[in-house]
Amino acid sequence: MSDNHPTRRDVLLGTAAALLLKGNLEAQAADSSICFMSTVEMARQIREKKLSAREALAAHLKQIERVNPKVNAIVTLVADMAADAAAKADEMQARNETLGPLHGLPVAHKDLLETRGIRTTFGSQLFKDYVPAEDDIVVERMRRAGAIIIGKTNTPEFGAGSQTFNKVFGATHNPYDLTKTCGGSSGGAAVSLACGFAPVVSGSDTGGSLRNPAAFCNVVGFRPSVGRVPNPKAAFAWSTLSTSGCLGRSVADLAYVLSTITGPDSRAPLSINEPGEIFARPLDRSFKGARVAWFKDLGGVPFDPRVRAVVDAHRKTFESLGCIVEEAEPDFAPAEIAFRVLRALSSANVYGARLHDHPDAFKDTLKGEIEEGLRLTGMEVAHAEVAHGQLWRGFQAFLEKYEYFVLPTTQLPPFDVNTPYPTEIAGVKFTNYIDWMKSCWYISATGNPAASVPGGFTPEGLPVGVQIVGRNKADFSVLQMANAFEQATGFGKKRPSIA
Numbered sequence: 001m002s003d004n005h006p007t008r009r010d011v012l013l014g015t016a017a018a019l020l021l022k023g024n025l026e027a028q029a030a031d032s033s034i035c036f037m038s039t040v041e042m043a044r045q046i047r048e049k050k051l052s053a054r055e056a057l058a059a060h061l062k063q064i065e066r067v068n069p070k071v072n073a074i075v076t077l078v079a080d081m082a083a084d085a086a087a088k089a090d091e092m093q094a095r096n097e098t099l100g101p102l103h104g105l106p107v108a109h110k111d112l113l114e115t116r117g118i119r120t121t122f123g124s125q126l127f128k129d130y131v132p133a134e135d136d137i138v139v140e141r142m143r144r145a146g147a148i149i150i151g152k153t154n155t156p157e158f159g160a161g162s163q164t165f166n167k168v169f170g171a172t173h174n175p176y177d178l179t180k181t182c183g184g185s186s187g188g189a190a191v192s193l194a195c196g197f198a199p200v201v202s203g204s205d206t207g208g209s210l211r212n213p214a215a216f217c218n219v220v221g222f223r224p225s226v227g228r229v230p231n232p233k234a235a236f237a238w239s240t241l242s243t244s245g246c247l248g249r250s251v252a253d254l255a256y257v258l259s260t261i262t263g264p265d266s267r268a269p270l271s272i273n274e275p276g277e278i279f280a281r282p283l284d285r286s287f288k289g290a291r292v293a294w295f296k297d298l299g300g301v302p303f304d305p306r307v308r309a310v311v312d313a314h315r316k317t318f319e320s321l322g323c324i325v326e327e328a329e330p331d332f333a334p335a336e337i338a339f340r341v342l343r344a345l346s347s348a349n350v351y352g353a354r355l356h357d358h359p360d361a362f363k364d365t366l367k368g369e370i371e372e373g374l375r376l377t378g379m380e381v382a383h384a385e386v387a388h389g390q391l392w393r394g395f396q397a398f399l400e401k402y403e404y405f406v407l408p409t410t411q412l413p414p415f416d417v418n419t420p421y422p423t424e425i426a427g428v429k430f431t432n433y434i435d436w437m438k439s440c441w442y443i444s445a446t447g448n449p450a451a452s453v454p455g456g457f458t459p460e461g462l463p464v465g466v467q468i469v470g471r472n473k474a475d476f477s478v479l480q481m482a483n484a485f486e487q488a489t490g491f492g493k494k495r496p497s498i499a
Helices: 008-023 039-047 053-071 079-094 137-144 187-194 212-217 251-261 276-280 305-312 315-320 333-357 364-375 378-401 435-446 475-489
Strands: 074-077 106-110 148-153 177-181 200-205 220-223 243-248 291-294 324-327 404-408 450-457 463-470
Touching (some): 039 053, 039 251, 053 074, 053 079, 053 106, 053 148, 074 187, 106 187, 137 200, 137 243, 137 251, 148 187, 187 200, 187 212, 212 220, 212 450, 220 251, 251 475, 305 450, 305 463, 315 475, 333 378, 333 435, 404 435, 450 475
Parallel strands (some): 106 200, 291 324, 291 404
Antiparallel strands (some): 074 148, 200 243, 450 463
């Protein structure tokens, strides 16, 4: 059976045997010091020949074999392919060849990103056996930087919703509480980081898919400005709702990886004409006098009191950094129109024909969204575009006074893994499967860069994320503030006990 079409149990148990044959690694054992080493440090050790690519791979594969059956984060494993690549990476090292920044580092890619020669299912039964012939640009750039693909991470069906489950692979579990969800749609990616399956993971974000699972799994997620990671194949080339990116166990790790996947592409009209290397700079800076706007209630959005308590307690953290913190927020009412309509329009455009041909192949929530998009009139789309422009102008004007806007990443802590989506928060009932995610998709609709950083835990021990939003295209500034917050708090250092 090939690596691309394994049974779940056989792959996990067969990895060690494959490596014994491929890489002569009989003496290698799982080493948590390798699996939880920082990405920056691992790259340095490989570059300085203190750690080989094969040693790094062996440790991560052993960790996957041991822990992944509990969480179901890696859904396609390519152990043989990775072992070949690791051997070649070490041969390059022995020849003193020029190495990329990610040389020899294992990477797990979200199952929405196409990977050449490796199964990509999009979490859909329609694509359960699909093997692409080309790489997504993020995959291509990471390969060029020297990363070794170890496998694919679980995602909701077509990435719709912030709860990672699908009919192909089932649900991914939160490593801090296996009865809870890990969030989504980059849920498998966030769990892979939290459990030490890979130091590098890719993801994407429309309504919060890089930030929500980061908050639920106590890692760092960053939604870059649209165009920072260009998408030369986007169906709606001028849309600002979706973007690709990455997650990290620390801000520094995330920034290091981001430096390899950002940068212009002439095929993408919104591409930002700045080199990726800008994210490899030191993140330290002074925040004395920096003005921070502190959220109120986003115009009536409900928050679980456990989340509010954790996030509100951090006003003093930002003040300790020298920031001037004031309670203020812009008007997000236009986002209610813009995001809902433009998201439905995009879903109808991408999946409408497939829904017509395969009406039973879509989950009800996504099916309803596609059908909503198919019913839209031209004037409804026009009104949404007008609202989108109003939101953008209002938010940028708001951030002329404040350098950052801080709010919770999510409106509630991780919920039951068997619940498709929350239908109520703090007594407020929802009718739509994205209503509980407004704290993320209100920000998505602005197009501004935003990071989710570990902010602490609820009394039950569930992770909570703090969301830091910056000015238009000020991605590096957001990462600097996120780094300072991370250093001041240290919550991201806590690992799940199962790992």
